[in-house]
Amino acid sequence: MAVALVSSARQVGRLTNAARRLYSDVQPKITTHYTIHPREKDPRWKEVNMERIAEETDILIIGGGPAGMAAAIRARQIAAEKGAEVRVTLLEKAAETGGHILSGACVDPIALNELIPDWKEKGAPMNTEVTADKFGLLSKTGRIPLPVFPGLPNYNHGNYVVRLGHLVRWLGEQAEEAGAEVWPGCAGAELLYRPDGSLRGVATGDVGVAKDGSPKDMFERGMEFHAKLTIFTEGCHGHLTKMASQKYNLREKSEPQSYGIGLKELWEVAPENHQPGLVEHTIGWPLDKNTYGGSFIYHLKQAEGEAPLVAAGFVVGLDYSNPYLSPFKEFQRFKTHPYINKLFQGGTRIAYGARALVEGGWQCLPKPVFPGGCLAGDSAGFLNVPRIKGTHNAMKSGMLAAEAAMDLIISGEASHEAGVVPTAYEDKLKSSYVYKELKQVRNCRPSFHTGLGLYGGLAYSAFSTAMRGKEPWTLSHGGADHARLKPAKECQPIEYPKPDGVVTFDLLSSVALTGTNHEADQPAHLTLKDDSVPVNTNLAVYDGPEARFCPAGVYEYVPMETGDGQRLQINAQNCIHCKTCDIKDPSQNINWVVPEGGGGPAYNGM
Numbered sequence: 185m186a187v188a189l190v191s192s193a194r195q196v197g198r199l200t201n202a203a204r205r206l207y208s209d210v211q212p213k214i215t216t217h218y219t220i221h222p223r224e225k226d227p228r229w230k231e232v233n234m235e236r237i238a239e240e241t242d243i244l245i246i247g248g249g250p251a252g253m254a255a256a257i258r259a260r261q262i263a264a265e266k267g268a269e270v271r272v273t274l275l276e277k278a279a280e281t282g283g284h285i286l287s288g289a290c291v292d293p294i295a296l297n298e299l300i301p302d303w304k305e306k307g308a309p310m311n312t313e314v315t316a317d318k319f320g321l322l323s324k325t326g327r328i329p330l331p332v333f334p335g336l337p338n339y340n341h342g343n344y345v346v347r348l349g350h351l352v353r354w355l356g357e358q359a360e361e362a363g364a365e366v367w368p369g370c371a372g373a374e375l376l377y378r379p380d381g382s383l384r385g386v387a388t389g390d391v392g393v394a395k396d397g398s399p400k401d402m403f404e405r406g407m408e409f410h411a412k413l414t415i416f417t418e419g420c421h422g423h424l425t426k427m428a429s430q431k432y433n434l435r436e437k438s439e440p441q442s443y444g445i446g447l448k449e450l451w452e453v454a455p456e457n458h459q460p461g462l463v464e465h466t467i468g469w470p471l472d473k474n475t476y477g478g479s480f481i482y483h484l485k486q487a488e489g490e491a492p493l494v495a496a497g498f499v500v501g502l503d504y505s506n507p508y509l510s511p512f513k514e515f516q517r518f519k520t521h522p523y524i525n526k527l528f529q530g531g532t533r534i535a536y537g538a539r540a541l542v543e544g545g546w547q548c549l550p551k552p553v554f555p556g557g558c559l560a561g562d563s564a565g566f567l568n569v570p571r572i573k574g575t576h577n578a579m580k581s582g583m584l585a586a587e588a589a590m591d592l593i594i595s596g597e598a599s600h601e602a603g604v605v606p607t608a609y610e611d612k613l614k615s616s617y618v619y620k621e622l623k624q625v626r627n628c629r630p631s632f633h634t635g636l637g638l639y640g641g642l643a644y645s646a647f648s649t650a651m652r653g654k655e656p657w658t659l660s661h662g663g664a665d666h667a668r669l670k671p672a673k674e675c676q677p678i679e680y681p682k683p684d685g686v687v688t689f690d691l692l693s694s695v696a697l698t699g700t701n702h703e704a705d706q707p708a709h710l711t712l713k714d715d716s717v718p719v720n721t722n723l724a725v726y727d728g729p730e731a732r733f734c735p736a737g738v739y740e741y742v743p744m745e746t747g748d749g750q751r752l753q754i755n756a757q758n759c760i761h762c763k764t765c766d767i768k769d770p771s772q773n774i775n776w777v778v779p780e781g782g783g784g785p786a787y788n789g790m
Contacts, residue, residue, distance in 0.1 A: 212715075212751060213715060214708070214712055214715045214718075214752060214754060215707075215708065215711045215712045215715055216395065216396055216397035216707040216708070217397065217707040217708065217709065217711045217777060218393075218397065218707070219711055219775070219777055220711050220712070220713065221397060223397075226397065226398075228397075228398045228399065229398075229399060232399050232403065233405070234405060235405065236387060236405050236406060236407060236408045237405075237407050237408070238407070238408040238409075238410055239273070239407060239408065239409050239410070240271075240410045240411075240600065241271045241272070241273040241365075241385075241409060241410070241411050241412075242270045242271045242272065242411065242412050242413075242593050242598075243255075243259050243270065243271070243272045243273070243411060243412070243413055243414075243415065243586070243589050243590075243593065244273050244274075244275070244385055244386065244409050244410075244411035244413070244414040244415070245272070245273065245274040245275070245414075245415045245417060246274075246275055246372050246386060246414065246415070246416050246417060246418055246422075246424055247274075247275070247276065247277075247416065247417040247418040247419060247422065247561075247563070248274055248275075248276030248278070248281050248282075248352065248356060248366060248368070248417075249285060249352060249417055249418075249419050249561060249562075249578065250348070250351070250352060250355065250561065250575045250578045250579045250582070251417035251560045251561025251562070251563070251578035251579060251581055251582035251585075252274055252276075252415070252417035252560075252561070252582060253274070253352060253355035253356055253358075253359050253579075253582070254295065254299055254355070254578070254579035254580075254582035254583050254586075255415050255417060255560060255582035255583065255585050255586040256272050256274050256359040256362070256364035256366070256586070257299060257300070257355065257358055257359050257362050257364070257586075258299060258582070258583040258586035258587060259272045259364070259586040259589065259590055260272055260359070260362035260363045260364050261362060262586070262587065262590040262594075263363070263590070264362070264363075266590075266594055268590075268593075268594050270590065270593055270594070271365070272363070272364040272365065273364070273365045273367065273409060273411070274359065274364060274365065274366045274367065275367050275370040275371075275372050275386070275388065275409065276366065276367065276368045276369070276370065277369070277370065277371035277372070277761075277778060277781055277782070277783075277784065278368060278369070278782070278784060278786075279368060279369050279781075279782035279783075279786065280353075280368055280786070281352060281353050281356035281366060281368055282348075282349035282350065282351075282352040282353035282356065282787070282789070283349070283368075283784070283785065283786050283787055284761055284784055284785060284787065285348050285349040285352045285787060285790060286348070286349070286446070286448060286537045286538070286539040286785075286787055286790040287348040287446075287539070287574075287575065287790075288348075288446070288448070288480050288482060288495065288497060288572065289345070289346050289347070289348040289351075289482075289495075289575060290314065290340055290343050290344070290345050290346075290463055290480075290482060290572070290573065291310070291343060291344050291345075291346050291348070291351070291573070291575045291576065292342075292343050292571075292573055292575070292576040293310065293342075293343070293344060293576070294576050294580075294617070295575075295576045295577075295579035295580040295583065296308070296310075296576075296579065298580075298583070299579060299583060300358060306358070307354070308351065308354055309346060309347065309350040309351055309354055310344045310346055310351065311344075311346075311484075311485050311487075312344055312345040312346070312460060312461055312482075312483075312484045312485040313342075313343075313344055313345075313461060314340040314341055314342070314343050314344065314345060314461055314462075314463050315341075315460070315461030315462065316459065316461060316462045316463070317332040317338065317339060317340050317341070317462075317463050317464075318332065318462065318463070318464040318465070319331070319332045319338055319464070319465050319466070320464075320465075320466050320467075320523075321466070321467055321468045322466050322467070322468040322469040322470075322521055322523065322524075323468065323469055324469050324470075324521075325521075325522055326522075326523070327466070327523045335649075336649060337568070337570035337571040337625065337628075337649065338465060338570070338571065338572070340463045343463075343573075345461070345463065345482040345483070345484050345485075345495070347484070347495075347789030347790065348575065348789075348790070349787050349788065349789045349790050350789040368782075369781045369782035370388045370407075370781050371388060371389045371778040371779070371780070371781035371782075371783075372386040372387070372388060372389075372418075372423075372424050372778065373386070373387060373388055373389035373390075373406060373423075373777070373778050374386065374387040374406075375387075375424060375427050375428060375431070376408060376410070377431075378556070378601075378602065378603055380555070380602055380603060381555065381603070382554075382555035382556035382602065382603020382604075383414055383428065383554065383555060383556030383557045383603060384410055384411070384556065384600075384603075385408060385409045385410040385411045385414060386408075386409055386414065386424060387406050387407065387408045387409070388406035388407050388409070388781060389406050389778050389779070389780055389781060390403065390404065390405055390406045390780075391403070391404050391406075391703075391780050391781070392404050393706055393707060394705055394706070394707075395704075395705050395706060395707060395708075396707075397707050400705075410600060411556075411600075412589075412592075412593055412598040412599055412600055413556065413557055413558075413589040413592065413593065413598050413604070413606060414556060414557035414558075415557060415558055415559075415560055415582070415585045415586070415589065416428060416557065416558070416559045416560065416563045417560050417561045417563055417578070417582055418562075418563050419539075419561065419562045419563065420443070420539065420540045420541055420542050420562045420563075420763060421441075421443070421540055421542075421763040421766060421767055421776075422563050423776060423777055423778050425559060425563045428554065428557065428559070429550060431554075432551075432554035432555070434550040434551045434552075434554060434559070435550045435551075436551070437551070438547065438548050438549055438550050438551075439544065439547045439548050439660065439661050440544075440548065440661070440663060440664035440665075441542060441544045441548045441565060441664075442501070442502070442503060442542075442543045442544040442548060442629065442630075442661045442665055443501075443502040443503075443540050443541065443542060443543055443544075443665055443764075443767050443768075444476070444477065444499045444500060444501045444502055444540070444541050444543045445499065445500055445502055445511050445538060445539070445540050445541070445733070445735065445762065445764050446497055446498070446499045446538065446539055446540075446541050447497055447498050447499075447511060447512060447515045447536075447537075447538040447735055448495060448496070448497035448535075448536070448537055448538065448539075448790060449495075449496050449497065449533050449535060449536050450493060450494070450495055450496075450533070450534050450535035450536075450789075450790070451493070451494045451495075451496060451527075451528060451531045451532065451533050451534065452491035452492065452493060452531055452532045452534055453491075453492050453493070453494050453527060453528065453530070453531040454492070454529070454530035454531055455492050457492075457494075457526070457527050457528075457529075457530070457531070458483055458486075458492030458493075458494065459483045460483050460484065460485040460486065460492075461483060461485065462481075462482075462483040463480075463481075463482055463483075464480070464481040464482075465478060465479060465480050465481075465572070466478055466479045466481075466524075467479075467638065467642075468638065469518075469521065470514055470517045470518055470521075471500070471514065471638075472637075473636075473637035473638040473639060474505070474637040474638075475500065475501065475504045475505075475506075475509070475637075476500070476501030476503065476504075476629075476632050476638075476641070477498065477499050477500040477501055477514070478498075478499060479496070479497065479498050479499070479518055479524075480495070480496070480497050480498075480499070480572065481494060481495070481496050481497075481524075481527065482494065482495040482496075491532075494527065494531075496519075496527075496528075497515070498511070498514060498515035498518050499541070500514060501543065501632075501665075502540070502665040502733075502764065502767055502768050503633075503661075503665045503668045504668070504669075505668050505669060505670045505675070506670065506675045506676075506678065507669050507670065507671075507672050507675060507726040507727055507729040507732070507770075508672070508675055508676070508677045508678045508727070508729075508732065509678060509732065509733075510678070510680065510732040510733070511538075511733060511735060511764075512538075512691060512694070512735045513678075513680040513732075516680070516681075516683060516688040516689065517680055517681060517688070519687050519688055520681060520687070520688060525687060528687045529687070533689065533697070534697070535697050535698075535787070535788065535790060536689075536694040536695070536697040536698060537697075537698050537760060537785060537787055537790045538735035538736070538760060538762045538764070539760075539761075539762050539763075540762050540763045540764050540767055541562070541567060541574075542562050542565040542566075542567045542574075543567065543569050543629055544565055544629070544661060545565070545567070545568070545569055545622050545625065545626055545628075545629055546622045546623050546625075546626035546658070547626060547630065547658060547659075547660065547661060548565055548661070549564060549565055549566075549622070550564060550565070551610070552564050552609065552610055552613060553605050553606050553607060553609055553610050554605060555603035555604065555605050556603035556604070556605075557606075558585050558588070558589075558606050558609050558610075560578070560581040560582045560584075560585045561574075561577075561578035561579075561581055561582060562574060562578060564581065566578060566581055566618055566622065568621055568622060568625060569625065569628060569629045570625045570628045570629075570645060570649075571621075571625070577618045577621075577622075580616060580617070580618050581613065581616075581618055584609055584612040584613060584616060584618075585606070585609050587608075587609075587612065588606040588608040588609035588612060589606055589609075591608060592604055592606060592608075623653060624652055624653030625648070625649075625653060626653060626658055626659075627644065627648050627653070627655065627657075627658065627659045628641070628644070628645040628648055628649075629661070630659040630660060630661045630662070631644035631645060631648070631659055633659075633661065633662050665767060665768060666767065666768055666769060666770050666772055667770075669726060669729060669768070669770045671725050671726060672725065672726050672727035691735075691736070691737045692737065695736050695737055695758055695760070698736070698760050698785040698786070698787065699785055699786030699787065699788075700736070700757070700758060700759070700760055700784060700785045700786070701757070701783065701784075701786065702756060702757045702759065702779050702780070702783035702784065703779070703780050703783060704757055706779060706780055708754045708756035709756060709759070709776065709777050709778060709779040710738060710739075710754050710756055710759065710765060710774060710776060711774070711775045711776075711777055712773055712774060712775075713773050713775060714773055717771050717773040718730070718741075718752035718773070719749070719750065719751065719752060721770070721771045721773075722752075722769070722770060722771060722773075723741060723750065723752075725770075726770055728741045728752075729768070729770065730752075730765055730768075730769060730774070733764055733765070733768045734762075734764060734765055735760070735762060735764065736758045736759060736760045736762070737755060737758050738754060738755050738756065738758045738759050738765065739752065739753075739754060739755075739765065740752070740753045740754075740755060741753070756779070759779070759784065760784065760785045761784045761785065763776055
């Protein structure tokens with residue numbers, strides 16, 4: 185695995201005007217991907233056979249997370265109930281089911297209870313029921329306890345602390361037992377359309393393309409999957425979901441989505457520090473009052489012979505304004521707090537990862553249906569931010585999508601010849617608890633966008649909770665996250681403590697724990713619409729924030745080989761598929777596309 189060490193001096197040092205001499209006219213070519221440089225114009229591809237093999241299925245599901253697996257299981261349950269021959273195919277870009285899954289995760293079992301009522305008897309890895317809740321506001325040296333009682337969004341009794349990747353793997357087993365086809369290592373790369381403009385299906389990515397964009401001797405074209413209906417369950421900011429949203433204008437009546445980045449570590453802790461079933465959250469330090477975010481610490485029940493395990497993580501809203509902020513380093517600094525640090529003393533960090541998450545809620549929901557398909561789970565943005573939960577909504581929406589799709593397929597309305605809009609899915613969502621709870625908490629997250637910041641948001645959220653979301657107004661998020669980043673000259677660099685290698689760590693050693701691997705000789709899947717923008721805009725105006733907001737050291741500004749100035753280096757092998765760069769890039773010049781199938785992190789129950 186190639187892991188590039190990011191130079192912290194370049195990341196946080198404010199550049200002087202003299203040092204900021206830019207040589208944009210000699211910036212080297214960075215992007216070689218065919219989405220930016222079409223193969224039709226490349227003579228190296230002239231004699232290459234570009235035909236694809238096509239598979240036909242009834243329901244195609246893109247993404248093997250909780251929503252996708254729930255959709256596959258529910259579709260096959262209905263097929264069994266109706267005695268219908270319905271083919272259900274699920275494509276997952278990770279090499280193994282659950283390999284790209286990362287979440288806290290504290291799960292409300294409501295959807296699983298409905299989907300698989302006997303999940304306990306079937307051995308679902310839901311072993312740690314919540315027994316205690318803690319919530320606190322951190323100052324630099326102290327902690328103020330905040331109340332947690334029934335009726336509040338952060339009351340977790342009845343929920344389960346899980347390693348979500350393990351739960352998803354188990355759901356995948358249930359899906360296959362029910363008759364669904366799960367295709368791991370298959371990354372959907374392109375959308376396919378019928379002559380009437382409706383979605384026909386997807387094509388998986390090609391393999392055997394060299395880093396310079398040329399075909400290798402072992403080049404193989406991707407496959408096409410044609411479906412009567414396609415359900416997108418890619419998770420947050422999915423590559424194909426972006427395409428479908430643009431094609432069918434699904435976000436026409438919604439606000440720009442608002443996001444956060446969640447960073448997580450798994451720790452084997454000292455037995456005296458372990459409290460199985462404890463769920464703890466904090467807000468406040470190390471973030472300032474105008475930066476949204478907070479922590480989670482979940483104590484998992486250990487099996488016989490296993491070390492006591494704690495999942496610890498930190499979330500930063502991607503609407504932050506200071507380009508010098510590093511979410512990764514904020515997480516590391518959080519662990520130095522006197523109240524927090526003692527948990528990790530005598531412990532061992534065994535895993536690390538990061539993932540963007542959808543925080544916009546009700547105001548940012550897209551139209552979930554279009555000709556030939558629909559969006560479910562985090563592809564549509566069903567995370568409940570005050571509850572810090574989305575798995576139950578993801579699963580429920582996947583189940584509802586499957587029910588609507590099956591009705592159309594069994595009735596014959598959905599066919600391969602013409603696209604149909606699954607309008608019943610949208611109707612089902614509107615009458616479900618998914619929309620009900622998102623509407624109730626719709627004003628909590630945007631209430632933090634005031635001059636009072638954290639304190640105004642807390643006060644308003646308490647009021648809104650007491651009102652059960654019945655206030656007759658809806659607050660706005662106020663624009664896209666990337667547009668909130670301020671020029672570097674308006675901000676102060678942030679001095680972060682050096683890692684001690686015991687409780688806090690550097691980026692290099694952290695990325696090594698993700699198991700990330702990509703075929704090295706392939707075009708970088710972090711594509712740039714214009715290769716000159718990073719230096720001319722991001723470095724010149726914002727002092728290169730991509731080198732700080734990426735939690736995996738993918739983006740690095742390095743000296744030019746000839747002359748003065750710097751250039752952007754993209755270490756695509758490091759990418760853990762968090763999507764933060766695509767979201768937070770202030771120039772919106774980065775477009776994340778899928779690498780070869782099977783590439784990316786290899787999480788074990790994150």
